[in-house]
Amino acid sequence: MATKQAITGGETIKTITTHYIDGAFVESHGREVMDVIKPTTGTVIARVTLGDEEDTKRAIAAAKRAFATYGRSTKEERAKILRRLHQAASARVDDLTAAMVEEYGGVVQFARPIVESGISAFLASEKALQDLPLARSWGKTTVTLEPVGVAGLITAWNANALFICLKLASAVAAGCTVVIKPSELSSLQTRVMVEALHEADLPKGLLNVVTGLGNIVGAELTRNPDVAKISFTGSVGVGENIMRDAAATMKRVTLELGGKSPTILLDDATLDQAIPSALVMAFLNSGQACAAGTRLLVPKSRLDETKSRIREAMRAITVGDPADPKTAIGPMVSQKQYERVQSYIRKGIEEGAEVLAGGEGHPEGLDAGYFVKPTVFVNVRNDMTIAQEEIFGPVLCVIAYDSEEDAVRIANDSRYGLHAAVLGTDIQRARRVASQIRAGRVVINNMTDDPQAPWGGFKYSGVGREYGQYGMEAFLETRAILE
Numbered sequence: 001m002a003t004k005q006a007i008t009g010g011e012t013i014k015t016i017t018t019h020y021i022d023g024a025f026v027e028s029h030g031r032e033v034m035d036v037i038k039p040t041t042g043t044v045i046a047r048v049t050l051g052d053e054e055d056t057k058r059a060i061a062a063a064k065r066a067f068a069t070y071g072r073s074t075k076e077e078r079a080k081i082l083r084r085l086h087q088a089a090s091a092r093v094d095d096l097t098a099a100m101v102e103e104y105g106g107v108v109q110f111a112r113p114i115v116e117s118g119i120s121a122f123l124a125s126e127k128a129l130q131d132l133p134l135a136r137s138w139g140k141t142t143v144t145l146e147p148v149g150v151a152g153l154i155t156a157w158n159a160n161a162l163f164i165c166l167k168l169a170s171a172v173a174a175g176c177t178v179v180i181k182p183s184e185l186s187s188l189q190t191r192v193m194v195e196a197l198h199e200a201d202l203p204k205g206l207l208n209v210v211t212g213l214g215n216i217v218g219a220e221l222t223r224n225p226d227v228a229k230i231s232f233t234g235s236v237g238v239g240e241n242i243m244r245d246a247a248a249t250m251k252r253v254t255l256e257l258g259g260k261s262p263t264i265l266l267d268d269a270t271l272d273q274a275i276p277s278a279l280v281m282a283f284l285n286s287g288q289a290c291a292a293g294t295r296l297l298v299p300k301s302r303l304d305e306t307k308s309r310i311r312e313a314m315r316a317i318t319v320g321d322p323a324d325p326k327t328a329i330g331p332m333v334s335q336k337q338y339e340r341v342q343s344y345i346r347k348g349i350e351e352g353a354e355v356l357a358g359g360e361g362h363p364e365g366l367d368a369g370y371f372v373k374p375t376v377f378v379n380v381r382n383d384m385t386i387a388q389e390e391i392f393g394p395v396l397c398v399i400a401y402d403s404e405e406d407a408v409r410i411a412n413d414s415r416y417g418l419h420a421a422v423l424g425t426d427i428q429r430a431r432r433v434a435s436q437i438r439a440g441r442v443v444i445n446n447m448t449d450d451p452q453a454p455w456g457g458f459k460y461s462g463v464g465r466e467y468g469q470y471g472m473e474a475f476l477e478t479r480a481i482l483e
């Protein structure tokens with residue numbers, strides 16, 4: 001049985017002891033058991049048996065067998081599978097959202113659209129597949145785009161459902177078979193997702209999922225010679241390890257890593273729109289988002305006005321029960337993440353930044369669980385630690401600038417380059433500023449999305465792109481046949 005439930009002392013504790021290999025839920029060979037802790041209370045809600053190298057090798061072998069056939073599939077066969085995956089996952093949107101809310105405290109107002117956005121990737125990849133010519137020829141030369149092989153997909157916890165769908169959709173469109181290693185902090189969400197995808201009646205071995213630790217399951221995927229490609233979402237440190245270790249078997253790698261994204265408020269911005277927009281981007285997913293706009297660059301001429309608007313807007317931001325649709329900020333995912341955020345708030349104060357809102361400790365009335373106070377620092381210099389390092393919590397740095405050139409310089413003065421925003425009323429000027437930002441995606445005036453637009457980072461924010469045709473190409477090799 002895939003998921004069991006036991007009642008202990010009035011609490012229902014779920015247990016997960018299986019992985020998904022070769023089209024079936026199979027008992028774990030690995031015996032280590034990990035507790036799943038609910039971040040709103042700090043209590044154990046599930047126990048998960050973690051996979052080991054043997055589980056991973058079995059999953060890779062199944063994916064390799066399946067690739068022999070699926071790697072030769074036609075566009076129409078792949079398109080049908082993508083449509084079935086879309087249908088199967090769509091049937092479980094409520095359950096997937098509920099699992100995100102429970103397991104990592106994702107607020108429902110973020111979790112639901114993230115789940116829906118992830119599921120839409122199946123249809124977006126179908127479109128990309130239909131639009132991309134897989135063969136071209138001229139004279140006596142024929143060039144075809146071939147699936148790279150078995151792909152290892154490694155996800156982060158902060159939008160695990162989206163990452164699984166997005167990476168799987170691109171891999172399936174390209175003709176690859178996969179082994180997914182979800183974040184160990186996302187075991188419950190992954191279980192719901194895999195149960196959903198199982199209903200899509202996939203060819204056996206196309207999809208395999210092994211839950212386990214990064215240094216065991218993730219490391220086996222990275223070094224195994226039967227895996228041709230790693231698509232990874234996570235931290236810079238782990239991304240560096242993967243890139244280095246994958247080189248030994250010359251794997252292709254896509255790395256979606258961290259960010260310290262700037263939001264440039266231009267001096268012609270309408271603050272009624274710009275401030276709410278800037279705060280939504282800063283506190284996205286309770287600040288636990290790679291794209292969070294955690295550096296707000298404000299013209300000196302409008303600094304006082306901006307500060308008072310932010311102070312006012314912060315009073316209206318609700319922190320608390322992530323299941324409540326009115327809640328903007330939920331708990332941090334874990335005790336470790338709670339402490340990390342606290343340590344950065346302390347660091348900011350030590351470095352001389354001024355707390356405009358929030359600060360250290362739990363918000364009033366939220367002593368249990370991993371809740372932090374959404375915090376805004378002003379008088380921040382861009383060379384301070386809080387302006388340079390990814391905190392991954394609801395901490396916003398307000399940095400003053402002198403001129404448009406100065407704003408662009410500060411925005412680009414970061415080792416990251418994932419996302420950025422420009423807020424202003426003169427659209428030509430906003431575009432001019434956007435075109436100077438060294439980041440993989442720049443939004444103008446609001447966070448918006450396009451499932452065919454590429455996603456990925458410059459500099460330490462990563463290597464390669466995801467979404468639509470760009471994402472699919474990352475799972476393809478080019479072959480030329482010359483007669």
Ligand code: NAD
Nearest residue numbers: 155156157182183214215218219234235238256257258290
């Ligand atoms: P993490 O790097 O700790 O873990 C990510 C995944 O890597 C997990 O599944 C983990 O088990 C696995 N892993 C750990 N060690 C490994 C190893 N040695 N080999 C292979 N896999 C290993 O990151 P996290 O805490 O889960 O996620 C937060 C980070 O992810 C942040 O830095 C955030 O910015 C980044 N992120 C980036 C994007 C993006 O699209 N660019 C999206 C979301 C999150």
